[in-house]
Amino acid sequence: MDKSKLPHRPGAGRAAQDARLPTKGGDDPDVRFLAENTDLSPKQARELIREHGHDRDKLLEIARTMKAEG
Template sequence: MPDDKTKTDNRDRSQVAGDEDYEVRHLAEEAGITPDQARTLIKRHGTDRKVLNEIAKSIKAL
């Protein structure tokens, strides 16, 4: 977090940009799934990062 609060951006870190490969790869690495599985989750469940991580971790546990 920047010290100068006027120098912040408007990115929403709670959402995954499903059309960005680096975001999909990051989600996949973070959750221990493949990028293809991550893309499928985004298509089925939306872009909420918290929800996607919970579902992905439950998939990994199987």
């Protein structure tokens, strides 16, 4: 890409070339999976994964229990 033809935008030079928009849950696919498939926030999903590991079936079961309790 020829950068000389681009208009000057302050701060644009520091942006990563492969920059993507933030997704629900960030970069961790397990956090994203839990947040998208349950009513958990990404923060809750991260904490659940930290406590119980990355077994998606187990995490979904726990998340359903949390939803039923709440």
